[in-house]
Amino acid sequence: MRLIRQSAVLLLAILSASCAKQADSGDYLERARRLHQEVPMVDTHNDLPWVVFAEGGGQFERFDPDQSLPSIDTDVPRLKEGLVGGQFWAAYVPSLFMEHGAAMPTLGQIDLIHRMIERSPTLEYATTADDIVRIHKTGKIASLIGIEGGHSIDNSLAVLRMFHELGVRYLTLTHSATIPWADAATDVATHGGLSRFGEEVVREMNRIGMMVDLSHVSDATMSDALRVSEAPVIFSHSSARALADHVRNVPDSILTQVAKNGGVVMINFFPGFLDPQAAQEAAGVLQMEREIKAKHPNDPNAAAAEFATYIRNFRTNDATLAQVADHIEHITKVAGVDHVGLGADYASLGQHPIGLENVSRYPYLSAELLRRGWNDDDVKKVIGLNLLRVMRSVEQTAATLRQSRPASAATIEELDGATGSRP
Amino acid sequence: MSSLRSRLVPSAALVAGVVLLSGALAGCTKLPADTTLLERARQFHREVPLIDGHNDLSSAVLSTGKGSFEHFDPDKGLPDLDTDIPRLRTGLVGGQFWSAYVPSSLMGQGAGIFALQQIDAIRRMVARSPSLEFAVTADEIVRIHKEGKIASLIGIEGGHAIENSLPALRQFHTLGVRYMTLTHGATTPWADAATDEARHGGLTRFGEEVVREMNRLGMLVDLSHVSDGTMSDALRVSEAPVIFSHSSARALADHVRNVPDSILARLPANGGVVMINFFPGFIDPQAAREAAGVLQKEREFKAQFPNDPKAAGEAFGAWIRNFRTNDATLAQVADHVEHVRKVAGVDHVGIGADYAGLGQHPIGLDDVTRYPYLTAELLRRGWSDEDVKKVLGLNVLRAMRGAEQVAIRLRQSRPASTATIEELDRPE
Numbered sequence: 001m002r003l004i005r006q007s008a009v010l011l012l013a014i015l016s017a018s019c020a021k022q023a024d025s026g027d028y029l030e031r032a033r034r035l036h037q038e039v040p041m042v043d044t045h046n047d048l049p050w051v052v053f054a055e056g057g058g059q060f061e062r063f064d065p066d067q068s069l070p071s072i073d074t075d076v077p078r079l080k081e082g083l084v085g086g087q088f089w090a091a092y093v094p095s096l097f098m099e100h101g102a103a104m105p106t107l108g109q110i111d112l113i114h115r116m117i118e119r120s121p122t123l124e125y126a127t128t129a130d131d132i133v134r135i136h137k138t139g140k141i142a143s144l145i146g147i148e149g150g151h152s153i154d155n156s157l158a159v160l161r162m163f164h165e166l167g168v169r170y171l172t173l174t175h176s177a178t179i180p181w182a183d184a185a186t187d188v189a190t191h192g193g194l195s196r197f198g199e200e201v202v203r204e205m206n207r208i209g210m211m212v213d214l215s216h217v218s219d220a221t222m223s224d225a226l227r228v229s230e231a232p233v234i235f236s237h238s239s240a241r242a243l244a245d246h247v248r249n250v251p252d253s254i255l256t257q258v259a260k261n262g263g264v265v266m267i268n269f270f271p272g273f274l275d276p277q278a279a280q281e282a283a284g285v286l287q288m289e290r291e292i293k294a295k296h297p298n299d300p301n302a303a304a305a306e307f308a309t310y311i312r313n314f315r316t317n318d319a320t321l322a323q324v325a326d327h328i329e330h331i332t333k334v335a336g337v338d339h340v341g342l343g344a345d346y347a348s349l350g351q352h353p354i355g356l357e358n359v360s361r362y363p364y365l366s367a368e369l370l371r372r373g374w375n376d377d378d379v380k381k382v383i384g385l386n387l388l389r390v391m392r393s394v395e396q397t398a399a400t401l402r403q404s405r406p407a408s409a410a411t412i413e414e415l416d417g418a419t420g421s422r423p
Numbered sequence: 424m425s426s427l428r429s430r431l432v433p434s435a436a437l438v439a440g441v442v443l444l445s446g447a448l449a450g451c452t453k454l455p456a457d458t459t460l461l462e463r464a465r466q467f468h469r470e471v472p473l474i475d476g477h478n479d480l481s482s483a484v485l486s487t488g489k490g491s492f493e494h495f496d497p498d499k500g501l502p503d504l505d506t507d508i509p510r511l512r513t514g515l516v517g518g519q520f521w522s523a524y525v526p527s528s529l530m531g532q533g534a535g536i537f538a539l540q541q542i543d544a545i546r547r548m549v550a551r552s553p554s555l556e557f558a559v560t561a562d563e564i565v566r567i568h569k570e571g572k573i574a575s576l577i578g579i580e581g582g583h584a585i586e587n588s589l590p591a592l593r594q595f596h597t598l599g600v601r602y603m604t605l606t607h608g609a610t611t612p613w614a615d616a617a618t619d620e621a622r623h624g625g626l627t628r629f630g631e632e633v634v635r636e637m638n639r640l641g642m643l644v645d646l647s648h649v650s651d652g653t654m655s656d657a658l659r660v661s662e663a664p665v666i667f668s669h670s671s672a673r674a675l676a677d678h679v680r681n682v683p684d685s686i687l688a689r690l691p692a693n694g695g696v697v698m699i700n701f702f703p704g705f706i707d708p709q710a711a712r713e714a715a716g717v718l719q720k721e722r723e724f725k726a727q728f729p730n731d732p733k734a735a736g737e738a739f740g741a742w743i744r745n746f747r748t749n750d751a752t753l754a755q756v757a758d759h760v761e762h763v764r765k766v767a768g769v770d771h772v773g774i775g776a777d778y779a780g781l782g783q784h785p786i787g788l789d790d791v792t793r794y795p796y797l798t799a800e801l802l803r804r805g806w807s808d809e810d811v812k813k814v815l816g817l818n819v820l821r822a823m824r825g826a827e828q829v830a831i832r833l834r835q836s837r838p839a840s841t842a843t844i845e846e847l848d849r850p851e
Contacts, residue, residue, distance in 0.1 A: 059841045104535040104586050111590030158543035409491035
């Protein structure tokens, strides 16, 4: 509570400092809150499920998101306070599991998310844009599933399809490591983007109605996916590279392609992806996973735990709420206001921009946009309507493609050769 | 048969008279399964869904069809196999559990992913077929059968598919899996198989937790393939009726894959069902001796392909399809049905033919068109209409409804289990 009050005071200070003809900031916040009630604010990336798994052994009795979780930045009470209308929960399994088989641990995370939703009086399971709108109107938080890392499908389109059946509505093509069919931003480029099988994965995602998520992938993978995808893509948690030069961010050249594709870049709140100096400091943050992996060659669980601790304790130069707004405005400038949204990446990182310390703070960001003179319609696009538009388009593309072609029976061996172009 | 029918066509009254007469004769004399009995049998298949507990067609979709239906179309004929959809229709099958079989050679080497691939193949096969419809409850089977389609369900064959993970078990249930055979040919880390070393004396503590979680979910516990110790443990632990999805009576064919009388005797208390397997090696006493080592053979293939468990699985599949023993007959299958009726009661027997996995069938039950002939044989033996319907499908429907109700109750009273095998089976 004290933290919130301090932050509010700080925000006020920032606001008054940056704007001379400042109207009452309370008015902006009130207007922002009303907008959050009129349209669902949708965030596309929160890592709470991994925390429940790693810290609570998957047991909600030990780690209950419906109660206050003061040790982290996310819990259901604060999501309500933050007027979140829709949340994509990450079914994240570290790249460290790649050689050991990541699909089954991913199945475990999907199970955990389903259990978290079922037991909560506040969360409700959703798989479509219409679900999100309906659930938001009832005052609950629409809860969706995204898988973070293409290694989770273990090179199997059948597994991809079954994940879709289980409710997964986006797949981030890679996490930190290059996988047998796609290059990651923070690893060696072994395929020059997507392999042929990687392209087939994108097409099959289009056919089944799963959003292609290009956060974490290399520029070439972004480019290949934008070329191949028959539906709009997302970046579930990435910011603008022009403002913070980190490979995890989206370069302007891709932003213009996103506009043509109809996709949306969901801004990440990690200071290392927001502030130019922090970006330099965070340059090697994801590569650290490989160093830790080398220390635990046969124990991916131990490596994953150490990497998670490292990430949570990682600190860079500070960033501010205003800088997040700057990233939103940069993407608006380059790609257009129809192509930006929010994917804060809460529950995985220990550092947040000043003013956006936890999930209760989203309305302050909306208020900042209003303060900068944004109209209500454009703010609504950023907080949710853009993502809903992408989802609906992906749903319609799938409905069409399912009529015109059968499920793909392609294999990686077939398309990429017996050995593939494996790293 | 067709000539007899054409001679009868001219007069409906004559037909009715002959039907009545042969019906009466069938009761007191020992006629072969003639047209009349067969017609009566077919009528029963229309009144209640015949539900078969085990068919391996999806394995052929993955191996022969390479996961594609382009050159392997079950809706058209599959003359190399004993199963395709046109013949299922001729056989008046109302409900089919399709087996998501996972070779034991994949244990610890991608068994879970293989199961997902099987489930995907089954779901695609069902979705594309105008004759099949996906079902997960007893009521759905009844409805789909009334609409003239074949209700299609999924059972996983082999507990190694869950890779010691209750979360995976739950997600398999979400994907539509409604039974799981606790083992296949090999003992798993938590359950002894009939055809492998008994390492646990039945179920481990984690194995018991798997059974309890299956009860809570509403997934039938399938005890085909498991050791007697596992059968006994599962019957003790399970709060819902169990099934044997494809096993016969050990008293008539002494094979460890069959169910001994001591276990049959416990079925009335449990409410479960033994679904008779048609494999000659599990039907005929001499064939049973010849087939004694048939499932152990998988381990030889595993040794042959130490680094390619998938190839080992496929080599075993091809081998078992070519495996031959002494012949068995349709009448012997009926004998097994009657033996289970005698020991466990008529409420505890059903049919799980195990088509599409094996190359040899009893004479008279050569493919999936032949189920009505078995039904007719029971009628010929003087079975009552009601009892025949129980064997065809009503018993399994009752076991399913029992499991569904137990699940509703247990979901109210306890949360999903977060137990792990490390926690429960930690070495002393």
